[in-house]
Amino acid sequence: MDTPTTVTLVRRSGYQFAIDFGLGTPPLLSDEPPPLGDSHGPTPKHLLLAAVANCLSASLTFALTKFKQDPGALTTVARATVGRNEANRLRVQRIEVDIRLERPGTAYEHLERVLGQFEEFCTVSMSVRQGIPIDVRVIGGDGQVLKG
Known part of the structure; x- marks a missing residue:
């Protein structure tokens, strides 16, 4: 059985989340488009x-x-x-x-x-x-x- 794959999301503000893939790489920022978010990352x-x-x-x-x-x-x-x-x-x-x-x-x-x-x-x-x-x-x- 493979080791479970895990990602961790931390809400920054609004609908923006920092996604940490646990691979030692910088987090990816996700967001929603207006009117909910500010389109600062992929949805x-x-x-x-x-x-x-x-x-x-x-x-x-x-x-x-x-x-x-x-x-x-x-x-x-x-x-x-x-x-x-x-x-x-x-x-x-x-x-x-x-x-x-x-x-x-x-x-x-x-x-x-x-x-x-x-x-x-x-x-x-x-x-x-x-x-x-x-x-x-x-x-x-x-x-x-x-x-x-």
């Missing part, structure tokens, strides 16, 4: 998107290197659709993630196998996906959609 929605996008990007990197492929530069964009639920509360209803490879798909060996398994390596997106649909597209450096 919890941004942090959720960053966690999903980062994990998927790292998983694709892992899958490519597993097949001895150089992932090169990856550019990942994640978008959240937010709407109201039946109780009229705002909820993240869907996440869309686009991962753009540096090179065209034909430049990677075993790409079909890589694309068929990389999402399974992502702890965060596979966990979040149990409650929020996540659509993932992988796009080659030439703009061709390779997955999704």
